[in-house]
Amino acid sequence: MNKNRGRPRGRPATKARIAEKARALFLAHGYQGTTLRAVAAAADVDVALIGYHFGSKQGLFGEAMNIDCGRSTAIVRALDGDPAYLAERLVDAVTALWEEPDGAGFAALEPVAMRDEDVMRVFREFLEREVLGRIADHLGGRHARERATAAVAVLGGLIFTRYLNPLGPVVALDAADVRRILAPALRAALHGRTVPVRAHRLPARLSRTA
Amino acid sequence: MNKNRGRPRGRPATKARIAEKARALFLAHGYQGTTLRAVAAAADVDVALIGYHFGSKQGLFGEAMNIDCGRSTAIVRALDGDPAYLAERLVDAVTALWEEPDGAGFAALEPVAMRDEDVMRVFREFLEREVLGRIADHLGGRHARERATAAVAVLGGLIFTRYLNPLGPVVALDAADVRRILAPALRAALHGRTVPVRAHRLPARLSRTA
DNA sequence: CCTGGATATTCAACGCTGATGAATAAAAAC
DNA sequence: GTTTTTATTCATCAGCGTTGAATATCCAGG
Numbered sequence: 001m002n003k004n005r006g007r008p009r010g011r012p013a014t015k016a017r018i019a020e021k022a023r024a025l026f027l028a029h030g031y032q033g034t035t036l037r038a039v040a041a042a043a044d045v046d047v048a049l050i051g052y053h054f055g056s057k058q059g060l061f062g063e064a065m066n067i068d069c070g071r072s073t074a075i076v077r078a079l080d081g082d083p084a085y086l087a088e089r090l091v092d093a094v095t096a097l098w099e100e101p102d103g104a105g106f107a108a109l110e111p112v113a114m115r116d117e118d119v120m121r122v123f124r125e126f127l128e129r130e131v132l133g134r135i136a137d138h139l140g141g142r143h144a145r146e147r148a149t150a151a152v153a154v155l156g157g158l159i160f161t162r163y164l165n166p167l168g169p170v171v172a173l174d175a176a177d178v179r180r181i182l183a184p185a186l187r188a189a190l191h192g193r194t195v196p197v198r199a200h201r202l203p204a205r206l207s208r209t210a
Numbered sequence: 211m212n213k214n215r216g217r218p219r220g221r222p223a224t225k226a227r228i229a230e231k232a233r234a235l236f237l238a239h240g241y242q243g244t245t246l247r248a249v250a251a252a253a254d255v256d257v258a259l260i261g262y263h264f265g266s267k268q269g270l271f272g273e274a275m276n277i278d279c280g281r282s283t284a285i286v287r288a289l290d291g292d293p294a295y296l297a298e299r300l301v302d303a304v305t306a307l308w309e310e311p312d313g314a315g316f317a318a319l320e321p322v323a324m325r326d327e328d329v330m331r332v333f334r335e336f337l338e339r340e341v342l343g344r345i346a347d348h349l350g351g352r353h354a355r356e357r358a359t360a361a362v363a364v365l366g367g368l369i370f371t372r373y374l375n376p377l378g379p380v381v382a383l384d385a386a387d388v389r390r391i392l393a394p395a396l397r398a399a400l401h402g403r404t405v406p407v408r409a410h411r412l413p414a415r416l417s418r419t420a
Numbered sequence: 421c422c423t424g425g426a427t428a429t430t431c432a433a434c435g436c437t438g439a440t441g442a443a444t445a446a447a448a449a450c
Numbered sequence: 451g452t453t454t455t456t457a458t459t460c461a462t463c464a465g466c467g468t469t470g471a472a473t474a475t476c477c478a479g480g
Contacts, residue, residue: 006445007457028355032242036438046459051439128377149379150391157367165330167338167366169359181360181402188398192391216474217428246467256430261468
């Protein structure tokens with residue numbers, strides 16, 4: 001009568017394996033693009049076991065993507081340290097600012113923040129004065145303010161797509177992933193590199209598309 | 211033999227009625243929250259008729275939301291052409307999308323957009339489905355989705371800091387300036403470069419500050 | 421007027437999704 | 451040694467978007 005049913009022998013870390021495979025699939029294909037059956041197949045497990053361990057797809061998502069952040073620091077302090085990793089520290093500072101564990105982060109005012117004009121103005125001033133201004137001062141040089149503006153645009157993009165108007169694929173990342181994939185862009189913004197190849201021919205080429 | 215089947219008498223504007231009801235439902239419940247069967251029921255029509263008129267759910271969304279012509283396709287068209295200037299074309303496509311001269315751009319819904327949860331949701335789905343998905347498909351390769359996510363974060367930053375919650379220094383730029391200072395960041399995001407120097411020492415260095 | 425294609429509509433089914441209750445086997449508690 | 455708790459599979463559900471076929475009306479050519 002016996003099939004593969006019932007509790008298996010030993011203590012296989014099945015739940016952890018499911019979460020691990022789920023995380024990889026969520027990162028690769030996004031939330032909608034990842035089916036529970038695909039996760040179950042990757043973990044070599046029945047679909048129903050996911051429901052047993054995690055309750056629902058959202059429960060699996062929440063647990064698999066569990067943000068491990070436990071950092072708290074201001075943007076300004078990110079300016080100190082090795083200039084080579086300034087971009088990484090700035091990205092980390094933004095994520096840490098929201099995802100502070102003890103409810104002290106900006107995450108508290110997340111849900112309704114977008115509809116409140118006052119909150120948005122606070123935001124604007126924070127980005128413009130605190131972030132942009134300090135970054136520009138720190139960078140120095142001829143085009144410091146332009147480069148700082150680009151950097152703030154990138155950081156604002158992180159804030160916008162992850163917290164204020166959260167996009168699934170951005171939320172799916174943990175803080176380390178965010179740093180990894182966004183730091184290169186922020187570094188390019190900070191360094192203010194121009195077009196690396198054949199820059200002089202750019203405008204003519206682009207005039208048609210724009 | 212006759213049922214309710216076949217072409218009805220007269221010239222009922224069925225297609226327009228479907229799009230109209232669909233638009234209301236998309237705004238009320240979002241893309242995922244709106245089922246084709248609900249739309250069909252609201253329009254007093256069979257589900258299959260939607261497929262006949264609009265091809266797919268995405269087609270219905272595009273037509274109902276008027277983002278099919280010259281809007282989402284502007285992003286798609288930017289994908290064609292010299293890969294070396296893909297970043298420039300994408301930045302231009304976003305600015306052009308808002309700053310279309312004849313009032314046809316997104317600028318029309320700008321003032322109230324931020325406070326309207328429904329508009330934001332549509333916007334979110336536009337970014338996630340139309341922009342991120344198409345960029346990921348176009349890039350291909352192993353980390354295509356990650357790189358597309360980074361790119362959308364950068365483009366979202368432009369949208370956020372220039373249009374939705376306008377920051378003075380960003381608004382002060384013209385379209386050419388925006389392209390010049392933001393294209394390097396977007397290019398880095400698209401190429402998905404990792405840390406250029408001493409990458410292996412990164413985690414230890416950051417653990418203190420972050 | 422008649423006829424034949426083009427058009428618009430419903431019907432019926434498919435394969436897939438996420439979810440759930442029941443059966444079962446091992447482990448843990450008593 | 452028995453009972454309870456835990457982990458797992460199986461079988462099935464309703465709902466989803468999509469598709470092929472049937473059917474009724476419109477419209478153009480004779």
